[in-house]
Amino acid sequence: xxxxxxxxxxxxxxxxxxxxxxxxxxxxxxxxxxxxxxxxxxxxxxxxxxxxxxxxxxxxxxxxxxxxxxxxxxxxxxxxxxxxxxxxxxxxxxxxxxxxxxxxxxxxxxxxxxxxxxxxxxxxxxxxxxxxxxxxxxxxxxxxxxxxxxxxxxxxxxxxxxxxxxxxxxxxxxxxxxxxxxxxxxxxxxxxxxxxxxxxxxxxxxxxxxxxxxxxxxxxxxxxxxxxxxxxxxxxxxxxxxxxxxxxxxxxxxxxxxxxxxxxxxxxxxxxxxxxxxxxxxxxxxxxxxxxxxxxxxx
Numbered sequence: 584x585x586x587x588x589x590x591x592x593x594x595x596x597x598x599x600x601x602x603x604x605x606x607x608x609x610x611x612x613x614x615x616x617x618x619x620x621x622x623x624x625x626x627x628x629x630x631x632x633x634x635x636x637x638x639x640x641x642x643x644x645x646x647x648x649x650x651x652x653x654x655x656x657x658x659x660x661x662x663x664x665x666x667x668x669x670x671x672x673x674x675x676x677x678x679x680x681x682x683x684x685x686x687x688x689x690x691x692x693x694x695x696x697x698x699x700x701x702x703x704x705x706x707x708x709x710x711x712x713x714x715x716x717x718x719x720x721x722x723x724x725x726x727x728x729x730x731x732x733x734x735x736x737x738x739x740x741x742x743x744x745x746x747x748x749x750x751x752x753x754x755x756x757x758x759x760x761x762x763x764x765x766x767x768x769x770x771x772x773x774x775x776x777x778x779x780x781x782x783x784x785x786x787x788x789x790x791x792x793x794x795x796x797x798x799x800x801x802x803x804x805x806x807x808x809x810x811x812x813x814x815x816x817x818x819x820x821x822x823x824x825x826x827x828x829x830x831x832x833x834x835x836x837x838x839x840x841x842x843x844x845x846x847x848x849x850x851x852x853x854x855x856x857x858x859x860x861x862x863x864x865x866x867x868x869x870x871x872x873x874x875x876x877x878x879x880x881x882x
């Protein structure tokens with residue numbers, strides 16, 4: 584008799600694609616396992632009001648994970664699949680990240696309306712992240728930025744209807760949706776440092792339980808990079824009180840971490856890099872955060 588594993592997912596198209604990628608990998612590697620999809624709406628899906636800059640809710644963590652975490656605790660699902668960048672840096676009591684996937688393209692991208700650059704002069708770039716907004720305005724100081732909510736398809740519809748001049752989105756989501764052709768420009772990670780964990784899928788489970796069947800999903804480099812990026816974010820408040828970006832790469836046993844930190848009220852905008860042994864990933868993240876906090880210059 585097959586063992587049934589229930590995988591929890593948001594109902595958005597992108598979330599479903601990501602969850603099915605995990606489910607397919609598990610069932611292909613384990614013919615004795617039957618994967619069941621359980622979908623639900625999250626707080627971030629239900630409340631589509633623009634995020635408030637005053638609460639730093641641009642990029643606030645937990646809006647897209649709370650209901651799935653509740654289902655894990657209640658035993659309604661066995662695994663929740665999230666975008667790692669949506670997860671708080673600290674895990675909720677009784678839960679744990681039990682697998683991280685191979686990373687899709689981590690970069691942010693610029694998306695233009697179908698047909699090319701809009702001729703309208705009264706529209707702004709659409710962006711739902713303070714981290715992206717601050718870095719974008721350094722690159723394009725003459726272009727205003729306004730918040731935009733909704734899933735990727737909703738945002739693209741608003742763009743193509745002329746509500747925005749352009750959008751700033753994650754390459755990973757567009758690629759997984761088969762929308763690579765909508766990308767007009769890739770920002771380098773130096774131009775626009777990504778959100779910690781961007782491009783990585785995270786499997787969340789109950790702490791203390793066995794999840795060997797997720798070995799097929801686990802990626803060692805993603806785990807090391809995520810440790811550095813999330814420790815950097817955690818040291819700066821988890822990205823909830825200040826915009827934070829982090830991106831790490833591992834090669835030849837060495838890890839390089841690029842970090843971004845800003846405080847609009849204090850006029851602080853700072854980027855930096857730090858290298859070290861990959862086995863020291865978390866320590867590298869904390870050290871770079873301390874360096875930026877101590878050395879950030881007001882501008």
